[in-house]
Amino acid sequence: MWRRNIPAILILNVLGVALFLSYYLPANHGFWFPIDKSIFFFFNQHLATDHWFLHLVAVTNNRAFDSISLLAMGALYLCFFLKQDSLGRRRLVIIGFVMLLTAVVLNQLGHLLPVSHKSPSLSFPDVNRVSKLTGIPTKDASSDSFPGDHGMMLIIFSCFMLRYLSKGAFAVAVLITIIFSLPRVMIGAHWFTDIAVGSMSVVLVGASWWLMTPASDMLINWLERKLPGNKNPIQKA
Known part of the structure; x- marks a missing residue:
């Protein structure tokens, strides 16, 4: 029964709230x-001295x-998708849609948090800006970087992999999250805490209630019933 998850949900909520308050209150x-x-300054100082690093950061942002x-996320999902029959594939498509919907909703809720600040590249004078050093169009600044939208999407993807696919898929998803969140921090478009505190606290609270209760399953099952498609394929003789 899902009610057995209540203690874990409450623990995750306490962790999420405590994480945010540890940043917000002091x-x-x-x-x-x-x-x-x-x-920020560890990475920023190398932008002016390491040509290879500078262009790596420019390209990855x-x-x-x-x-x-x-x-990368699609390839991981495809590995599981191809192993399914028509019913399983249809369900995975619906799960993917619900995952995107979850990311949109949690992202909007995250921006209701009473924190708003500029990215570090706009917060300190005389810092190295990748776009100016290279001339490459790249995201090296943000007027409101908290919480990290990109990081939140990746973390939510990892949560769905754990809930609906496997622990192995979750491990790969966590690696994808780290690899593709890091460039935003290296370039100075996000503070480390935009992701580690902002994105993480929202997901700890929101995703726990959504994925560890019947809520997400109810929406997925409802969509399975309502959306057009071959829900009960005819068996071959």
């Missing part, structure tokens, strides 16, 4: 700001590179 964000500042993250 003056100047407490111990988080020195961590954020150190991570170009909007076109976001399609690579989508391809």
